Amino acid sequence: MGGVAAAGHPLTAHAGAEALRAGGNAVDAAVGAALMSFVAESPLTGPGAGGFMLVHTAGGADHLLDFFVAAPGHGADAEAARARAELLPVRVHFSDDAVQIFNVGPASCGAYGAPLGLCDAAARFGTMPLAELAAPAARAAREGVAIEPMQAFLHTILEPVLTSTPEGAALYAPAGRVLREGDVLRHPELGDLLERMGAEGPGFLYEGDVGARVSEWLLERGGLITHEDLMRFELIERAPARASYRGRAILTNPPPSSGGILIAYALDLLERLQRPGDLRALVAVMDSANRSRTEDFLQGLHSEGYLERFLAKEALESAAGRLGSTTHIAVLDDAGGAASVTCSNGSGSGVIVPGTGVHLNNMLGEEDLNPLGFHRHEPGRRVPSMMAPTVVLGDAGPEVVLGSAGSNRIRSAILQTLLGVVDLGLGAREAVERPRVHFEGGVLEAEPGVDPAALSALERDGMTVRRWSERNLYFGGVQAVARDPSTGTLSGGGDPRRGGTAVVVS
Secondary structure (H helix, E strand, O other): OOEEEEEOOHHHHHHHHHHHHOOOOHHHHHHHHHHHHHHHOOOOOOOEOEEEEEEEOOOOOEEEEEEOOEOOOOOOOHHHHHHHOOOEEEEEEOOOOOEEEEEEOHHHOOEOOHHHHHHHHHHHHOOOOHHHHHHHHHHHHHHOEEOOHHHHHHHHHOHHHHOOOHHHHHHHOOOOOOOOOOOEEOOHHHHHHHHHHHHHOOHHHOOOHHHHHHHHHHHOOOOOOOHHHHHHOOOEEEOOEEEEEOOEEEEEOOOOOOHHHHHHHHHHHHHHHOOOOOHHHHHHHHHHHHHOOOHHHHHHOOOOOHHHHHHHHHHHHHHOOOOOOEEEEEEEEOOOOEEEEEEEOOOOOOOEEOOOOEEEOOHHHOHHHOOOOOOOOOOOOEOOOOOOOEEEEEOOEEEEEEEEEOHHHHHHHHHHHHHHHHOOOOOHHHHHHOOOEEEEOOEEEEOOOOOHHHHHHHHHOOOEEEEOOOOOHHHOEEEEEEEOOOOOOEEEEEOHHHOOEEEEEO
């Protein structure tokens, strides 16, 4: 089957393309690519991660699979674990001017869902055997993966996380320094895990021996995940959030995740403003979306029908004058199927459980995901996420499939890429590579290439503008594929900020 796959690493994108060449559909390609990303992009994703997949089948059905990280706290061990939980703060330097605090260690780890979600997607919507999809990733983990320039950059900025435990240091800094460009990362225990998952499915990571081992290791070190937390973890299917923009249907991640609902809100405002390409309007919309993220908003995300209530409320208020480490894979196939999958380990917790191949996420320590304080989620409840796998549907089917890495920058990166395709008629690559802005905390961050006259005009109005000297991972890592509605031509954009690649299969 032909199609196009875009991902954050060449090996990841080519794994998706190989699945298409072998006759698989968009979901097969997305799953094969995601499993390869566990190896090629291991600081940011893996079997200890969580995520979401948005599927649009060739028959026109839409499914949002939620396998994001759940808050722990079930079972007899939970109360004692909470009393010993202590987060380890580390400073991550994206650049000299952009520093973010990440909290890591055993107490930062939530119950993971990526293995369950990917295996379920392959079983329900794919056509290829899971073992066939897992085999290339298992082989790559054992043989080793050469460190690409972007992975070397990630190793450098995440060094305080990756070397915070003896197990992390042994994997990522085996010679006493973090692996650099051209070095080879070998992870045979991860290869064993992937091969076993392909043969058995994901059960051993939850109710089985590896789930028990992960819980035991964490609880002994001040972590919070009990074996009951893993045994109770379930994939949740949700109806995708739907918005409209310039005659297209936008499908994205619904509550309790927050990224999709804020993208839908931003598109609604921009359509009513009718000022495409206007930087001032875009910044005003970003500001409005940021200010909408109140305590009431975060609490309401878990209530039934919140998306509709929120959009209705915000439409009334804006009419009165108010304007508010992750991986992504995007795939389109020739039959009209689409898959958009975002997985994340956060910045990683540094906790690698010996003998399992599992590096745990740090979602309980991500300040962006816990703005009201840490360890406040009810046991089993999904941690709210900014992740927003998105599909744009036109009259003839999927036109754009995209998503992004980038913490709080996810929604602004997706929004600007989507506007590039829909408003400006760009191909996926051109839309992904366009210079971006991000507005947060009263400061407009701007990449080189953003209209200097427009930036100066905003400064004259009193806005603080920080001009970056180069494109940077800080502004997100969008992976996007597109089908031209007039010609049917496929295009793909792998974000250069993230070392991304797109492969078209004809």
